[in-house]
Amino acid sequence: MGNIDLIQSLKFLPGILLGLTVHEFSHAWMASQCGDSTAKDMGRVSLNPIRHIDPLGFLVLLVAGFGWAKPVQFNEKNLHNPGMDVIKIALAGPFSNALLAILLSVLFNLTFTNPTTSQGPVMNVIIEIFIYAIYINWGLFIFNLLPIPPLDGSHLFFYPLRKYANLYMFLYRYGMWALFLIIILERTLRVNLLPIGPAMNYLFHMFVKIG
Secondary structure (H helix, E strand, C coil), X not given: CHHHHHHHHHHHHHHHHHHHHHHHHXXXXXXXXXXXXXXXXXXXXXXXXXXXXXXXHHHHHHHHCCCCCCCCCXXXXXXXXXXXXXXXXXXXXXXXXXXXXXXXXXXXXXXXXXHHHCCCHHHHHHHHHHHHHHHHHHHHXXXXXXXXXXXXXXXXXXXXXXXXXXXXXXXXXXXXXXXXXXXXXXXXXXXXXXXXXXXXXHHHHHHCCCC
């Protein structure tokens, strides 16, 4: 059973590495485009996974199904238009995952829907890796758009509250704990408190043709 779990984890690995790397690269690239070079100076405008992977967050992701990468840092004072640029930087990550999921879906449809090219154990493994990668990137897109601090979507919904410093800090201080609690309850009670699973399935089947 342990060997089966290990093999399944290895099939998830390419999609996780690709999704997290593109996500964090996009944050860093957008920050650089908006006028701040902090992330660029730290080597985060890179498609090298080592630049972005947090070892503990990556391990938790493989084991528990949720985790984190190294956060991209930027200095708002250097941004051309801080109010809008913070939102652009936040949304660049999840929307890059959506774009990647669509591109992988197109490639999948062009490559693996022909019966003559989708036979044999090796090809079946490759197909599984592709499918997992598409699902993972849709998952990163949906999950990070949730309006729960510190996820990317929270910047879109809560940025106007920054003028209320105490409230804003309260939300970001305890938002992560609320998120962990929701995830733990989902795993324990086996219920969907967040619409991630159904939304992933809907988007996957919207773009991927199987059979």
